Amino acid sequence: MPTGxxxxxxxxxxxxxxxxxxxxxxxxxxxxxxxxxxxxxxxVPAGDDTPATxxxxxxxxxxxxxxxPPTPSNLSVVSGSEQIAINLKYAEAPTYTDLSPEGxxxxxxxxxxxxxxxxxxxxxxxxxxxVSDQTTGPLEPGGIYLGxxxxxxxxxxxxxxxxxxxxxxxxxxGTFNTPRAMLIHAAPTAPAVNxxxxxxxxxxxxxxxxxxxxxxxxYGSTSATTGVDFAAPSAAGVQWLGxxxxxxxxxxxxxxxxxxxxxxxxxxLGDWSxxxxxxxxxxxxxxxxxxILSATPLxxxxx
Numbered sequence: 256m257p258t259g260x261x262x263x264x265x266x267x268x269x270x271x272x273x274x275x276x277x278x279x280x281x282x283x284x285x286x287x288x289x290x291x292x293x294x295x296x297x298x299v300p301a302g303d304d305t306p307a308t309x310x311x312x313x314x315x316x317x318x319x320x321x322x323x324p325p326t327p328s329n330l331s332v333v334s335g336s337e338q339i340a341i342n343l344k345y346a347e348a349p350t351y352t353d354l355s356p357e358g359x360x361x362x363x364x365x366x367x368x369x370x371x372x373x374x375x376x377x378x379x380x381x382x383x384x385x386v387s388d389q390t391t392g393p394l395e396p397g398g399i400y401l402g403x404x405x406x407x408x409x410x411x412x413x414x415x416x417x418x419x420x421x422x423x424x425x426x427x428x429g430t431f432n433t434p435r436a437m438l439i440h441a442a443p444t445a446p447a448v449n450x451x452x453x454x455x456x457x458x459x460x461x462x463x464x465x466x467x468x469x470x471x472x473x474y475g476s477t478s479a480t481t482g483v484d485f486a487a488p489s490a491a492g493v494q495w496l497g498x499x500x501x502x503x504x505x506x507x508x509x510x511x512x513x514x515x516x517x518x519x520x521x522x523x524l525g526d527w528s529x530x531x532x533x534x535x536x537x538x539x540x541x542x543x544x545x546x547i548l549s550a551t552p553l554x555x556x557x558x
Contacts (some may be wrong), residue, residue, distance in 0.1 A: 260554060261294050262353050263314040264396065269308055271553040275301040280413070287315070287425060287545040311397030314356060317349040317544065318402045321441035321524040322416060323534035326408045332384060341366065345541050346524060348550040349401070351377050351514040356396045362387040363404055363419055389418035398422050399544075401520060405441045405475065414443040419475060425518045425544070426481040433515040435482035438469045439523045442536060444529040447473040447501040450538075452487035452494060459491030461509060471501045482518050498523060498538055498555055510538060510553035514524040525555070 282294040296310040332340035402420040450469040454462030469478040487494040525536040536555040
């Protein structure tokens with residue numbers, strides 16, 4: 256499991272036999288951008304002018320739980336026989352783990368059941384493995400990924416339980432005064448959607464005019480992972496967000512909130528056909544990547 260010390264996979268040709276090197280740790284360990292300030296190792300040959308080698312940290316993966324009940328609400332993540340993440344809770348802030356650039360095969364296990372030799376490298380009591388054999392594929396050194404458990408327990412096809420990863424590169428250069436957002440569509444019973452905002456009346460009530468910002472995002476996909484400016488108007492300390500089916504513009508689901516000028520990953524999840532608050536549609540806003548992650552759940556009642 257992550258220890259706060261970033262792992263590095265050193266390329267095999269980095270060091271030559273019989274030579275001396277300086278290895279300098281540089282960058283910001285908590286930075287979530289793969290840029291010139293990212294965490295890494297500078298390997299400098301001693302005694303001559305041979306160019307230094309830059310080694311990026313192993314990929315950092317933030318995992319979130321977007322599969323509504325009856326999927327267990329608290330999961331652990333297992334790779335092989337190793338538990339690599341815990342406290343993966345439905346509709347709550349992501350947990351994180353470091354993975355090798357070669358990728359991994361993951362299993363998600365109901366927390367408290369232990370890990371053993373069951374399918375996909377996870378086991379324990381019968382029924383403890385929620386989903387197994389989830390292969391990430393190769394990952395980019397230095398890359399930052401968001402990965403979600405999506406789907407519905409017992410379903411097949413595109414609604415089946417699956418873990419899906421997206422590489423993100425938040426646009427956070429300099430100081431910005433407007434919230435930025437990307438959208439991940441993880442609600443299997445929902446159509447393609449737009450995310451936007453409503454006008455707000457003077458007393459903080461929802462107005463009549465809706466503006467789409469992130470458009471036509473289908474289940475299992477995302478908007479641009481850099482994020483875009485999300486300048487929702489505010490009155491009386493309130494902003495109104497809306498999630499709108501792309502093909503049915505009058506079926507807009509709305510939620511009131513107050514956004515800060517930070518980068519958000521907005522995740523649409525839940526069962527759009529359910530009225531049960533434990534599984535119904537909601538929009539969860541993730542923020543503070545690289546520090547203390549937080550999640551703001553916004554219920555999305557039927558219009």
